[in-house]
Amino acid sequence: MRLYELLYQHLQQVGIELQVAYGTPNVEQAAKRDLIDLPKSIGLKVKNYWFFGGKLLYQPIFRQMLSADRVIVLNANGHILNYLIALAGLWGRRNLAFWVWWPSSRANTGSFKERIRQQLMKTGNWWFAYTSGTRNYLLLDGIPSAQITVLNNSVDVSGFREMLTAIGAAELSNFTTLLGIPNGVPIGLFCGGLYDDKRLDFLFEAVKLIQADCPDFHLLVLGDGIRRDLVSQADANDHRIHYLGPCFTKEKALCFRLAEVFLCPGLVGLAILDAFAAGLPLITTDIPIHSPEIEYLCDNVNGLLVANDSRAYANAVISLLKSPSTLRRLSSGALASSRQYSIESMANQYAEGIIASLKRA
Template identity: 55%
Template sequence: MVLAGSRVRVMVVQEVVPHYRLRLFELLHAQLAQVGIELTVVHGNPNREQAAKQDLVDLPPPVGLKVNNLRLTERLLYQPVVSRLLQADLAIFPNAAGYLPNYLFWLKGRQRPPRLGFWVYHTRERAADRSLKEAVSRRMMRRADWWFAYTAGTRDYLLMNGAVDERITVLNNSVDVAGFRALLAAVGAEELSEFRRRRKIPAGAPVALFCGGLHREKRLDFLFEALRLIHRECPDFQLLVIGDGACRATVEREAARDTRVHALGALFGQDKARAFRLAQLALCPGLVGLGILDACAAGLPLLTTDLPGHSPEIDYLRHGINGWMTVPEPRAYANAVLRLLRCEAQRRELSRAALESARHHSIEDMAGRFAQGIRDCLARP
């Protein structure tokens, strides 16, 4: 047990910090400071693929500690913070076989600080993984004093692999839903008209959007194949593509070929809100992650496909209630889009449920859960 009244240090280790994590760490730092716990978030410089997304931030002191990420190979990462971590009362790591400091703290044992927490990311694909890398991660995971699970589905994965239920905190991974909803509410009719005019989107044309990192797991080629099928039956259908990344050229080629595809690049704040306000549907046939909460905040039903590689946040999608999931085949996906475009009553019902879902996944709640989990871990004998 960490004694009350003593200086208590907690360090959270991240490879990089995406912009959507900024509010979480600000809230977490403030909440822990109120009870005498000093939080530092270690993070480093991005690799080329991470930098290409253009969605990273540096956390200013005292919240953040920027270090130099040393990549020994594409999958092996070292951060020069071991001496600082050894002075902490609790260190929270990503549960990753490729993060080298994990091995030191795994082998160190429980005889001296810091206590070890793992922030665990889980997918259906990972649950079925029998590779040596995953075996090492699972063995390492069991050494933790506490586990911070992305979602309830992650908690189930942890329990199947030897974690102790009383030492799991389910975070319900989130973004700043309330902040985005405020931006959406501030978008006026004139702004939307100007957005349409500037992008040459005909008045009354149906609009959908994709928002996320432009990388292979998002299945952009699949999206554009389905789009061509949609255009055969709905020629004026428009697609806004928000994001950046390694597959940007794929999007730019499609936009150059078809003026109904609008490559907007990475958007944030009010610019992003305008695009979401204009759309009726959110499309992501590949990996679904936290983008589902942006869609829900805007009342956009999200359409995806039944794949094993989704992020934990796929738990938030309820097929036929707040979104839609098809088999991973472009014709089936195109048919689902067309169905929802034609059936306004069903689309509105999905939209209403999506808005309701957003209310249950706030960044404030996530920060509160995270802070309570840290306090519970430190309070244990």
């Protein structure tokens, strides 16, 4: 929500009205329990119609889109309105821009789905890229560089850093006692949606291997999703695994302060910036499904990119925990990286891109 509040303020200063249309999530998204409503001054809450198990979406706002000077949509094949507004462009209503998400590895290049996505995106006349790597993806498809705005997708890093700093030693000690974790033991953290791409089976397999070498290793798991039963079972079977559900604000900050490493062997997204804000090295695997934010990870600088093998992953965590100097170095690298990204900078870039795109329209 912070992004849209800042963006609304930027645009309001130059006489541009921002309206964000959003609606009910599909089953998998709703299971994360991390959604909020936007203020009425910014948000337009509409009825979402989901088809084919949440893969196809229709929102009844086509007339509003036609009347807008600039429409920004996610580059999603399953959003029906994207095709309708693209068709409207053939009759002279060229107001379409894309907010472009794309994994760093184009594993499905050449697939039918990818060809549809490429052709659909070419119907726009401005593109907002999640990261620099996304911009490179667009350039490869012939999108003009002058019509691409790189956002460097972010979260409220400074706000989270303030929460972390405000936590005192007594609060940390009390929270550790509440969780039943002995003082001084190594603690890992996972925070994110509980769904298949996060590879939770892999995570718990690796944790068993870590605990075979470091029996006092504890894992905190924050989040919710369709695989919560798997996490609850792991919690029930091992007193060193602590499932806290979806956590926000103070409780989330306490967990990030307690941990020494951030474990995410599956898809890495914006949680990487929360980890960096807390000075936690992020440890993941070299797989092709990561979100664009994986670009923020510099191997052996602010985290580790490990071979896609649970034994190799566990060994990397064990080695890091047994090397305080390396852990301190990666922690410092994570903190330094967190200062390169901010929601304030993202909102500013977004506003400048919208203003530039309207001048071109």
